[in-house]
Amino acid sequence: MKSPMEDLLDTAEKIRSMEIRGAALIGRAAARALKEFALSIEPSDLAEFNAEVGQAADILLNTRPTAVSLANAIRMVMRRRGDDLESARRSLAENADDFVERSLLAVERIGEIGSRRVRDGDVILTHCNSSVALSIIKTAFDAGKDIKVIATESRPRYQGHLTIKTLDGWGITTELVVDSAVRTVINEVDEVIVGADVITANGSLVNKIGTSQIALAAHEARTSFMVAAETYKFSPETMMGELVPIEMRAAEEVYPGISEFKHVRVRNPAFDVTPHQYIDVICTEVGAIPPEMSYLVIKEMLGWEMEGRIK
Numbered sequence: 104m105k106s107p108m109e110d111l112l113d114t115a116e117k118i119r120s121m122e123i124r125g126a127a128l129i130g131r132a133a134a135r136a137l138k139e140f141a142l143s144i145e146p147s148d149l150a151e152f153n154a155e156v157g158q159a160a161d162i163l164l165n166t167r168p169t170a171v172s173l174a175n176a177i178r179m180v181m182r183r184r185g186d187d188l189e190s191a192r193r194s195l196a197e198n199a200d201d202f203v204e205r206s207l208l209a210v211e212r213i214g215e216i217g218s219r220r221v222r223d224g225d226v227i228l229t230h231c232n233s234s235v236a237l238s239i240i241k242t243a244f245d246a247g248k249d250i251k252v253i254a255t256e257s258r259p260r261y262q263g264h265l266t267i268k269t270l271d272g273w274g275i276t277t278e279l280v281v282d283s284a285v286r287t288v289i290n291e292v293d294e295v296i297v298g299a300d301v302i303t304a305n306g307s308l309v310n311k312i313g314t315s316q317i318a319l320a321a322h323e324a325r326t327s328f329m330v331a332a333e334t335y336k337f338s339p340e341t342m343m344g345e346l347v348p349i350e351m352r353a354a355e356e357v358y359p360g361i362s363e364f365k366h367v368r369v370r371n372p373a374f375d376v377t378p379h380q381y382i383d384v385i386c387t388e389v390g391a392i393p394p395e396m397s398y399l400v401i402k403e404m405l406g407w408e409m410e411g412r413i414k
């Protein structure tokens with residue numbers, strides 16, 4: 104039998120190594136892991152409970168530095184804790200269940216909202232593997248729209264292979280292209296649909312590396328660029344002026360055996376920033392909004408966060 108901390112470290116390692124990946128999934132995995140941890144530990148009083156849970160939250164938080172879904176999920180799970188040990192334990196577990204439920208509902212709702220913008224006969228280009236972008240595509244397809252998808256490989260981790268597997272399972276006609284083929288095919292595309300790791304206060308998008316080049320190609324070709332993002336992917340920190348840290352991942356992901364070279368290094372940023380000027384719409388569970396409205400989403404939906412930060 105593993106200890107509660109060993110179980111939590113297992114989940115943290117799965118998130119770090121990307122066995123569990125995708126901004127929404129890591130948020131839900133962190134919420135579930137914190138709940139299990141809180142229900143399994145045996146602290147002697149509330150102070151000890153808070154200290155142990157706080158330590159567990161920090162471990163999860165440090166696994167993927169860019170994804171604000173992780174930070175927002177953890178904060179939502181940790182808020183409003185009771186005045187005694189058992190009520191604190193209970194409210195943490197309830198908050199975790201509530202987060203998971205609302206996160207799953209958001210994916211469904213965004214599917215409905217975003218799919219209304221997809222027309223019969225459209226060709227959609229998607230990058231990486233976003234469960235929320237796929238929800239839009241699936242909802243449009245289930246509504247009887249005749250659509251075709253172009254999916255990028257999404258090097259270096261090839262999340263595009265996960266995307267084509269899912270699309271194939273749904274019976275959606277799909278074409279796989281290398282990342283550098285986007286400009287060649289963009290004139291055949293009616294809309295780009297991508298997910299999000301972070302939306303900043305000014306409406307910019309932080310998403311899988313390569314997204315910003317696609318946005319640039321779409322902008323040049325006058326192709327619509329749609330982002331699918333739950334409200335907990337909006338970053339309150341950016342409202343306080345903070346910049347989003349871009350996760351740098353291992354060189355081996357790009358070139359296994361790179362260490363044999365003496366004069367070559369690999370740079371492997373996992374994400375890039377797409378300026379809001381290149382985004383037509385962000386589909387959230389509270390509506391399809393222009394990127395410029397991101398500030399309001401943070402204020403209205405994540406307002407509780409600001410209260411704690413402005414003294």
Ligand code: RI2
Pocket residue numbers: 124125126127128230231232233234235236262297298299300310311373
């Ligand atoms: P959903 C992924 O990051 C991709 O960048 C994807 O666009 C984003 O999370 C959102 O995914 P990674 O974990 O939450 O592959 O929409 O680095 O599933």
